[in-house]
Amino acid sequence: MKRWMIVSLVLLSVLTLTACNDNGNDNDDDYLVTITFWNIFTGPDGQEMVNMIDDFNAENEGVYRVNTQTIPANDFYDKLNTVVPQGQGPDVAIMHLDRIARYAQLGLLTSFDDLVEDIELNEEDYISAVWDAGIYDSKRYGIPLDVHPIGLYYNKDILDEYDVEVPTTTAELIAACDILNDPSIDQWCLPLSNVWPSQLLFQASLFQHDGQDMFTDTMYPAYNTQEGYDALNVLHELIYTHGVSPENVTVDEDLAIFRQGRAAFHINGIWMLNGIIDSGVNFGTASIETLFGDTPAIWAGSHNFVMPRPAKVNEDKQEAIMAFISYVSENSLRWANAGQIPANLTVLESQEYLDLPYHSTFANVDHIVFPTISPYFQDSFEPVFSRVTEAMSMGNADIQALLDEAETEGQQRVDEALGN
Amino acid sequence: MSTKRSVTDVLKKNAGALFVAPHFLIFATFFIIPFFYGLVISLYDWHMFFPEMREFVGFANFRRILFETDHIYHEYFINGLKNTFTFVILSVPFLVAIPLMFAILINVEPKGYKVFRGIFFLPSLLSITTLVLIWRWVLNTNVGILNLTLSEVGFDNIPWLAEQPFAWTSLIVMTIWWTIGGNMVIFTASLKEIPQSLYEAAEVDGANIVQKFFSITLPGMRNQLVYITIMTTLASFNVFGQPQLATGGGPSESTKVLMMYIREIAFGGGRPNPGIATAMAICLGVIMIFISVFQSRVIKRLG
Numbered sequence: 138m139k140r141w142m143i144v145s146l147v148l149l150s151v152l153t154l155t156a157c158n159d160n161g162n163d164n165d166d167d168y169l170v171t172i173t174f175w176n177i178f179t180g181p182d183g184q185e186m187v188n189m190i191d192d193f194n195a196e197n198e199g200v201y202r203v204n205t206q207t208i209p210a211n212d213f214y215d216k217l218n219t220v221v222p223q224g225q226g227p228d229v230a231i232m233h234l235d236r237i238a239r240y241a242q243l244g245l246l247t248s249f250d251d252l253v254e255d256i257e258l259n260e261e262d263y264i265s266a267v268w269d270a271g272i273y274d275s276k277r278y279g280i281p282l283d284v285h286p287i288g289l290y291y292n293k294d295i296l297d298e299y300d301v302e303v304p305t306t307t308a309e310l311i312a313a314c315d316i317l318n319d320p321s322i323d324q325w326c327l328p329l330s331n332v333w334p335s336q337l338l339f340q341a342s343l344f345q346h347d348g349q350d351m352f353t354d355t356m357y358p359a360y361n362t363q364e365g366y367d368a369l370n371v372l373h374e375l376i377y378t379h380g381v382s383p384e385n386v387t388v389d390e391d392l393a394i395f396r397q398g399r400a401a402f403h404i405n406g407i408w409m410l411n412g413i414i415d416s417g418v419n420f421g422t423a424s425i426e427t428l429f430g431d432t433p434a435i436w437a438g439s440h441n442f443v444m445p446r447p448a449k450v451n452e453d454k455q456e457a458i459m460a461f462i463s464y465v466s467e468n469s470l471r472w473a474n475a476g477q478i479p480a481n482l483t484v485l486e487s488q489e490y491l492d493l494p495y496h497s498t499f500a501n502v503d504h505i506v507f508p509t510i511s512p513y514f515q516d517s518f519e520p521v522f523s524r525v526t527e528a529m530s531m532g533n534a535d536i537q538a539l540l541d542e543a544e545t546e547g548q549q550r551v552d553e554a555l556g557n
Numbered sequence: 558m559s560t561k562r563s564v565t566d567v568l569k570k571n572a573g574a575l576f577v578a579p580h581f582l583i584f585a586t587f588f589i590i591p592f593f594y595g596l597v598i599s600l601y602d603w604h605m606f607f608p609e610m611r612e613f614v615g616f617a618n619f620r621r622i623l624f625e626t627d628h629i630y631h632e633y634f635i636n637g638l639k640n641t642f643t644f645v646i647l648s649v650p651f652l653v654a655i656p657l658m659f660a661i662l663i664n665v666e667p668k669g670y671k672v673f674r675g676i677f678f679l680p681s682l683l684s685i686t687t688l689v690l691i692w693r694w695v696l697n698t699n700v701g702i703l704n705l706t707l708s709e710v711g712f713d714n715i716p717w718l719a720e721q722p723f724a725w726t727s728l729i730v731m732t733i734w735w736t737i738g739g740n741m742v743i744f745t746a747s748l749k750e751i752p753q754s755l756y757e758a759a760e761v762d763g764a765n766i767v768q769k770f771f772s773i774t775l776p777g778m779r780n781q782l783v784y785i786t787i788m789t790t791l792a793s794f795n796v797f798g799q800p801q802l803a804t805g806g807g808p809s810e811s812t813k814v815l816m817m818y819i820r821e822i823a824f825g826g827g828r829p830n831p832g833i834a835t836a837m838a839i840c841l842g843v844i845m846i847f848i849s850v851f852q853s854r855v856i857k858r859l860g
Contacts, residue, residue, distance in 0.1 A: 214824075215824060218605065218824060218829075222605070222606055239826075239827055242827065243605075243606045243607075244606055244607070245606065328699070331719060332719075332805055332807065333805075356827075383698075383699050383714075384698075384714075384716075385698040385699070385714070385716035385719045385720070386698065386699055387693075387697055387698060387716075387718050387719055388693075388805075389693075389697075390697045390698065390699050390700050393697070393700045394699060394700060397700075511827070512827035513826070513827035513828075514827075515825055515826050515827065516826040516827050516828075519825075523806070523807060523809065523810055526807055526808070527808070527809055530716075530719055530720070530808065546629065549628075549629035550629060550826065551827075553629060553630070553828070553830070554826050554827045554828035555827075555828070556828070
């Protein structure tokens with residue numbers, strides 16, 4: 138009797154272990170094509186994505202089925218690194234635009250080249266900057282879901298009270314802040330975090346000064362120039378010469394002050410929209426394309442659909458993937474409600490989208506600029522992050538020296554990565 | 558019938574091995590195999606995704622991080638090691654002494670000591686992310702509770718996470734708060750094992766509290782002390798979550814510990830370099846082995 142129990146226990150555990158291994162495909166009937174989809178939407182937007190997938194599954198019952206898994210971004214990339222080389226990756230996944238070139242170069246992604254023609258998605262349907270950005274080495278690896286630019290949130294009540302217009306240039310910002318800063322009631326104009334998202338502000342400022350982030354031929358950093366100096370210096374002076382922000386603001390503190398109604402302005406990504414709506418502050422949004430310099434430019438990122446390299450290509454699955462991507466793209470107005478700007482122009486131009494209270498004013502999509510698409514972007518550009526922090530946290534920061542240091546480190550890292 | 562008996566016999570003979578087997582399997586999968594695999598990787602110019610491009614380079618990775626002084630990986634290694642050592646040296650004494658102090662106080666069994674024992678242990682249950690989130694809202698320069706309280710009594714804002722020496726102070730305080738419970742429980746248990754008669758005898762001889770502590774309590778818990786000191790030191794060498802999440806390695810990369818560099822080099826950039834990263838990890842491992850052997854010798858000799 139006892140032995141019988143042990144045997145059945147062992148069998149049971151073996152069965153459980155195998156069951157974990159097969160993506161749960163066993164129960165599906167023959168015609169049903171099941172695809173796995175990994176997404177990185179851990180916030181409230183994740184729920185909307187799950188709802189959209191449920192609706193897609195309902196509409197295509199018996200034909201296609203999408204099984205999704207939500208994984209925090211950091212784990213997601215580490216996980217892809219380990220499972221894709223073994224052919225165990227998901228069929229389709231969401232990836233940040235700036236990662237695509239790296240993963241494509243490492244051979245972990247499949248190109249969409251042969252597939253985009255079969256469906257009704259093409260260049261005219263998308264904001265052109267983001268459509269072009271999905272291409273690496275003249276092959277298409279990404280199909281954009283959304284763009285997420287940074288923009289200006291402003292507190293309507295404070296601006297009305299002091300009768301101040303929303304600033305569009307550095308000079309206007311400084312003038313507005315002279316009026317709006319009021320230490321006696323603990324009110325700040327524009328708290329600026331030294332840490333995240335300061336690197337995005339620097340990139341925006343760099344583009345607005347007509348500067349470049351990296352050279353696309355040598356892969357070396359391109360920010361140690363007069364333009365780069367001016368770009369960083371503006372941020373430094375806003376804090377230490379013009380006092381628009383308190384000193385030593387760390388990550389999310391800028392957001393907290395704005396949410397408490399103690400700040401007139403806040404710069405953050407559109408991904409913060411729902412968080413700011415929740416705070417109950419009476420606010421509006423504005424585009425920042427010339428806030429730091431004269432050349433209109435707004436930093437933006439983008440979520441893209443990618444196809445991790447499968448163990449072997451399955452055409453049925455590819456068909457299902459494209460059907461799913463088209464469905465989500467066409468219905469991306471729902472995605473806008475979850476807090477992002479859809480990449481699909483038909484949706485962007487629809488009256489329903491224009492009627493959304495915060496989206497269409499948030500960023501002028503004509504001036505969206507993406508960081509350079511290169512596998513070596515991180516090597517080249519990341520060294521400047523901690524220097525941006527220093528420039529924004531020290532009143533006596535030597536901007537030139539900081540950029541020199543960052544450039545040297547970036548060059549060394551690029552040399553190492555290229556095997557020079 | 559005879560087969561049945563022989564099966565039982567075989568099982569009985571190998572009972573020890575059978576009991577160990579499940580743990581050994583897990584230990585092998587998650588420790589022994591990765592360990593030796595790591596040793597192998599450190600001797601290669603390793604490509605994670607293109608096996609055909611892997612190239613055996615002997616000790617070149619080690620030479621690079623240890624001796625090629627103008628190399629970026631050498632700079633990263635030295636800075637990371639320096640910061641890790643700073644954390645270990647600053648944190649370990651507190652991480653051992655403070656739980657010991659609390660254990661002694663609890664051991665006196667004052668009123669409500671059980672409640673306090675629970676309270677002190679609670680933070681150990683938090684994940685590192687939760688821990689850092691909580692502390693960030695305490696320590697934030699402009700909206701943190703601590704500075705808000707200090708400003709009520711006339712202090713200026715202190716950048717707890719953005720400037721030294723505050724950044725180290727903050728990281729160490731949150732680590733102490735987080736880990737107090739585990740060490741305290743071990744100390745409390747070992748205090749119970751010291752015979753009360755020794756204290757009574759000492760009292761008869763007229764020993765004061767300090768003398769009793771150094772002559773009875775400390776020697777009485779020598780083994781636990783060795784264990785806790787070594788384990789705490791090892792844990793501190795592996796510090797990653799607190800600086801990664803609370804300071805991001807800043808200010809000026811002064812809290813960027815070696816684990817943070819290792820992770821970046823192994824997985825980041827256009828050309829992840831696991832060879833260099835594992836070489837760094839192995840160097841750190843060797844240092845940790847030497848230090849724990851040294852610690853156990855010193856403490857045993859002192860006892």
